[in-house]
Amino acid sequence: MQSKKNPRSILKSCSQTCKQEIYRAALRYRKAGLSLIPIATNQSKAPAFDLLPLINADGSKQNERKSWKVFQKRKPHRSEINHWYSLDKDIYGIAIVAGKVSGNLEILDLDNSDIIEPFCLEVESRAPGLLDKLPKVETPRPGLHCYYRCEKIEGNQKLAKIIPSDSANAQTIIETRGEGGYCLAPPSPATCHPSLKCYQYYGDKDLSMIPQITITERKHLLEAARVFDECSKISPQKTRPTLSKKKQYDLTRPGDDFNFRGKWAEILEPHGWMYAGTGTDHTDRWTRPGKDQGFCSASTNYMESDLLYVFSSNAEPFEINTAYSKFHAYTLLNCAGDFSEAASELKFRGYGKNRYDLKSKRSWRKDLRK
Numbered sequence: 001m002q003s004k005k006n007p008r009s010i011l012k013s014c015s016q017t018c019k020q021e022i023y024r025a026a027l028r029y030r031k032a033g034l035s036l037i038p039i040a041t042n043q044s045k046a047p048a049f050d051l052l053p054l055i056n057a058d059g060s061k062q063n064e065r066k067s068w069k070v071f072q073k074r075k076p077h078r079s080e081i082n083h084w085y086s087l088d089k090d091i092y093g094i095a096i097v098a099g100k101v102s103g104n105l106e107i108l109d110l111d112n113s114d115i116i117e118p119f120c121l122e123v124e125s126r127a128p129g130l131l132d133k134l135p136k137v138e139t140p141r142p143g144l145h146c147y148y149r150c151e152k153i154e155g156n157q158k159l160a161k162i163i164p165s166d167s168a169n170a171q172t173i174i175e176t177r178g179e180g181g182y183c184l185a186p187p188s189p190a191t192c193h194p195s196l197k198c199y200q201y202y203g204d205k206d207l208s209m210i211p212q213i214t215i216t217e218r219k220h221l222l223e224a225a226r227v228f229d230e231c232s233k234i235s236p237q238k239t240r241p242t243l244s245k246k247k248q249y250d251l252t253r254p255g256d257d258f259n260f261r262g263k264w265a266e267i268l269e270p271h272g273w274m275y276a277g278t279g280t281d282h283t284d285r286w287t288r289p290g291k292d293q294g295f296c297s298a299s300t301n302y303m304e305s306d307l308l309y310v311f312s313s314n315a316e317p318f319e320i321n322t323a324y325s326k327f328h329a330y331t332l333l334n335c336a337g338d339f340s341e342a343a344s345e346l347k348f349r350g351y352g353k354n355r356y357d358l359k360s361k362r363s364w365r366k367d368l369r370k
Helices: 019-031 078-084 113-126 215-226 254-261 264-271 326-335 339-348 358-369
Strands: 035-039 093-097 105-110 136-139 143-150 157-162 171-177 182-185 274-278 284-287 298-300 308-310 322-324
Touching: 019 035, 019 078, 019 093, 035 182, 093 105, 105 113, 105 215, 113 143, 113 171, 113 215, 136 182, 143 215, 157 215, 254 326, 254 339, 264 274, 264 284, 264 326, 322 326, 326 339
Parallel strands: none
Antiparallel strands: 035 093, 093 182, 105 143, 105 171, 136 143, 157 171, 274 284, 284 298, 298 308, 308 322
């Protein structure tokens, strides 16, 4: 990603926001094919409802209410923009409405500064140069909005969640604003946001320069975002053991014995995987070969399952969003998927003997006493 340097000259830094600049930006956004709405300056990020038109869903006068949803279907008229941002009125912010009305606009919203750089690197590994094409806005949290148009878009989606160490509730860190959504944009006043901070451009592209990307490029963006999801991994009902490992496995079989006694580090590290620490859900994290250490490509022991779960699409021979036992992972990495060969190798290494046969142990002790 390009470094944050001079914002576009057409839009001053949000710290220098004035009515004239907001009005000028609103006109330019509309000319660029974007629908927009006015935002209240009460730190709520909510629409300025007092400026919006009345609608009534059922045609009755008593159910009339002011709503921004009309601008999900059409762009505001020039006269409406003049009314919202005229110099004799209070100051208001700007939000861009996503969806078909804005030329199939979708906005990727990264709400955690810690994942911005890893996300950008993940996208770059999948689609080099893609992020450089997109206008980007630094948000007050701080976070990042990435704007693009695509033939295929959807409604708002939550792509990645984490569970903070100080909370039991999941927190969304990456989502989209698609059909039915909106995002605040520069040069909205700082008083539009609870933090009293501004939205500012990141890089050298503004919202009059939103490109059309391909369906494949959009897929790369969404898949890169899902890499950072810590919550939608494996269904606990399918993976959480209800019995002890000793009772689950037939330890006379090399594969089962390896599942019981093997170590994930011994399986993954010889093939270039790197341990990336422990996640907030107490799973062990792993970085696939070819990625910088610390970036998460898979986890082990989610919900005490003792399984490897891969959430990178570039982790061959593993498939994305798939769980693997130790024996399965060993077979793919060392024996090209041949389970018979893997069982033979592990038997040669001492797995699958009757080490846990208590009757045999008692007989052995009896022989010693003789």
